[in-house]
Amino acid sequence: MELPESIRGFIAERISRYPNKKALLIPALMECQKLFGQVTPEAAQAVASELDLPFAEVQSVISFYTMLNRRPTGEFLIAMCGTWNCEHGGTAALIEHFTKKYGVEPGEVTKDGKFTLLRVECLADCHNAPSSQFYHRGEDFKAYWVNNLTVELFDQVLDEVAAGGPAALRERLVRIEDKANPPDDRRWIWLVTTNSQYPAWVEQAGGEYIVHDAYGRLGDLKQENPQLFAEIQAALKG
Ligand code: FES
Numbered sequence: 001m002e003l004p005e006s007i008r009g010f011i012a013e014r015i016s017r018y019p020n021k022k023a024l025l026i027p028a029l030m031e032c033q034k035l036f037g038q039v040t041p042e043a044a045q046a047v048a049s050e051l052d053l054p055f056a057e058v059q060s061v062i063s064f065y066t067m068l069n070r071r072p073t074g075e076f077l078i079a080m081c082g083t084w085n086c087e088h089g090g091t092a093a094l095i096e097h098f099t100k101k102y103g104v105e106p107g108e109v110t111k112d113g114k115f116t117l118l119r120v121e122c123l124a125d126c127h128n129a130p131s132s133q134f135y136h137r138g139e140d141f142k143a144y145w146v147n148n149l150t151v152e153l154f155d156q157v158l159d160e161v162a163a164g165g166p167a168a169l170r171e172r173l174v175r176i177e178d179k180a181n182p183p184d185d186r187r188w189i190w191l192v193t194t195n196s197q198y199p200a201w202v203e204q205a206g207g208e209y210i211v212h213d214a215y216g217r218l219g220d221l222k223q224e225n226p227q228l229f230a231e232i233q234a235a236l237k238g
Contacts, residue, residue: 001042003050006139007031011050021051025061029068034141037073037116073116074109076161077135078146083122089129090149095119097151101158114162128196136166144169145195153194171195173231191218193228202236209236 003011010031011024018024028051032043039062048058062068069077078098082091095106098117102110106117125131128147135143146157146169153174160168172194179188179199186201191211199214211218211232221229 001046003043003046004035007035007047008050022053025051025053025058026065026068029058029062033069034135034137035139037075037077037137038069038071071107072109073137074114075137076115076166077137078115078117078132079120079123079135080106080117080132081121081123081125081130082119083126085122085126086130089131090151091119091130093151094130094132094149094154097154098158101155112162115158134161134166134169136169140166142166147194147196148174148192149194150174157194171225171228173228173235176232176235191232209233 007028011028014024014027015021025047028047029039029044032039032047036043041059044058044062045055047053048055051058062070080086080091080095082095095117098115099105102115104110106119109116123131123133125145125147128145130149131145131147132149133143134146135141144166146154149157153172157168157172174192174194177190177192179190182188182201186203188199188201189211191198191200191213196217198218200211200218201214202212203210209232211221221232
């Protein structure tokens with residue numbers, strides 16, 4: 001096969017920054033994986049030709065690194081953390097739900113071609129256990145955090161992603177907790193979402209709740225994520 005133009009461009013743009021062509025091998029293979037969800041033998045052969053490397057050498061790299069997939073994956077690859085903290089946070093229940101819902105084991109593709117779930121090691125987001133990332137393959141490849149999941153919310157996310165694509169991977173509200181030991185008299189909360197946990201204080205104005213995120217990371221939710229804004233309003237009213 002011919003390497004897609006996007007990957008040829010990726011290589012051409014970076015080649016001068018690497019000491020030799022071989023040094024660009026893994027980045028080029030990762031680009032193939034982002035596009036196809038795996039590194040097929042045809043793609044490996046095309047990368048070998050592009051970088052002037054023996055095919056056997058490229059194959060040996062692919063077989064050494066477990067993060068390079070040699071099997072087909074679904075449109076969305078779900079990397080579900082199974083390390084200690086997330087395991088205690090509920091990973092096993094999430095994986096069990098996935099396998100029962102779709103009748104496939106981790107590493108297999110669901111019958112609708114939408115998902116492959118892989119149990120992986122720590123994703124370095126341990127305070128948001130159980131932590132996972134969804135990767136959407138293709139030219140618009142992107143990774144999405146989907147954290148702090150319950151089985152019910154995981155089920156809902158899977159159904160909405162299968163029906164609606166990556167837009168369904170927006171940040172969602174998981175729960176709101178009153179903050180123990182607040183620093184002052186204001187109403188302090190923990191806002192727990194599928195991305196992170198935010199300490200915030202809340203006030204009421206003009207018939208709605210205004211959430212002041214102490215990290216300053218949430219932005220203007222009303223504009224940027226109106227569904228999350230509505231979820232927060234409903235939860236605070238409840
Ligand atoms: S233990 Fe799961 S992200 Fe670190």
